[in-house]
Amino acid sequence: MSYETSLEKDKPYRALQKLFARHPLGAPDTETFIEILKFCYEPEEAHIAAHMTWDLEPEEVIAKRAGMSLDEAARLLTRMASKFFIRGVKRPDGVRVFRLPHIVPGLYELPFAVRQPSPELDRLGDLWEKYFEEAWGRELATGSIQFARALPAIESPKEQVMPYEDAVQIVQTAPSPTILPCICRQAARNCDDPLDVCMVFGQELYGGNVPGEPVLDPTQMVDAPPRIRPVSADEAVETLKRAEKAGLIHMTLNTKEDRWLICNCCSHACHALRGITQLDVPHAVAPSSYWAVVDEDLCNGCAACVERCHVDAIRMRNDDIAEVDYELCLGCGVCTSECPPEALRLEKRDDRIFTPAVNAHELFVMRGASKGRPYPVHHHPHA
DSSP: OOHHHHHHHHHHHHHHHHHHHTSTTOOOOOHHHHHHHHHHOOHHHHHHHTTOOSSOEEHHHHHHHHTOOHHHHHHHHHHHHHTTSSEEEEOTTSOEEEEOOBTTTBTTTHHHHHSOOOHHHHHHHHHHHHHIIIIIHHHHHOSSSOSEEEOOOTTSOOSOOOGGGOHHHHHHHSSSOEEEOOHHHHHHOOOOSOSTTEEEOTTTTTTOSSSSEEOOOGGGOSSSSOSOEEOOHHHHHHHHHHHHHTTOEEEEESSSSOOOEEEEEOTTTOHHHHHHHTTOOTTSSBOOSEEEEEOTTTOOSOOHHHHHOTTOOEEEOTTSOEEEOTTTOOOOOTTTTTOTTOOEEEEEOSSOOOOOOSSHHHHHHHHHHHHTOOSSOOSOTTO
16 A cells, blocks of 8 residues: 555544544544544544534534535444444434544443453553553643542441432432443453443433434444443442442542443553553542541551552551541542551541532533633534
8 A cells, every 4th residue: 555545544534533632531643543543433434423523413414514425424323323433312303413422431431331352352452551651641631620530438437428429329310320341441451350340321321311212223233232231220339339349449520410420440440540650640530528537546557558549648657557648549438448447537628629510511611621622622623
């Protein structure tokens, strides 16, 4: 293949990369990300995707913007939605609307949620890991508005919890809790923590919590059925408890409402936590409104809390008493739930922690403003 032919073939992928780069969560321009896009989209799919936005739009609008016939656009959009590389919904009025997935949660997670393990999927995981180390990890970790937030452990001793920080209340009131295998641990393949502990709610996996049915053609799905499992609210709560027992941190979007998910995370694989531990960005994750406090009279110096802390916020003093770093502590309570002498508890922080956004849209608007990338994205750099 000539150099000119290669450039022409890559053109839709580079246009799509430029569009993702304008998202508040960013997508730095590297050849690795181009390879990720090639894994997800055929060239004609990348072309139409590069003419989409993160707002649900009728297929007629997308077809016109992409310079395609409605029939051709409808065929491609259905195929892409069935592979979960875009989001599609058929509204009650019969109009089909589509949008791009956010890079996270979205483009990164979906292939691992709907495909069975395979060498091909391992290769995709390796590409994401390489991209994290090249540029994407620092893009996610930096900025004044964090996209991820720690939740306090449900079984930790603590004062009354606000509803938006109560993991039990979140899963009990969320629509249609669904368990899916942890994406980060599948991609990284570097730890033995449980996989079946992450949750999404409502129709977000299929296209967003809007009236209507997901656009899916079972004949075009890569693996059927997807690796997701609807559960009751009670089983969702038990999943939270199981994750805590394994020493995992409950994490969600940094919002008061509109929470699509609760992930149960470790610092070996989670990209948000690795921003702290691997990239040395101490505030890559928004803490809960709590921090872990040591009762020095009860602490027996066993250092179990040091082992359980994912972000190295606890150390043992020379007198063998645990000491918590107020600034580094995420207030997740992982250390408190398994403290043998029960010497740790969560207490409200002195400086009140404000959740910066009401919902996901506002979160992206605020993060976009802080990054100099206005959101919503309406205009295309190549249009």
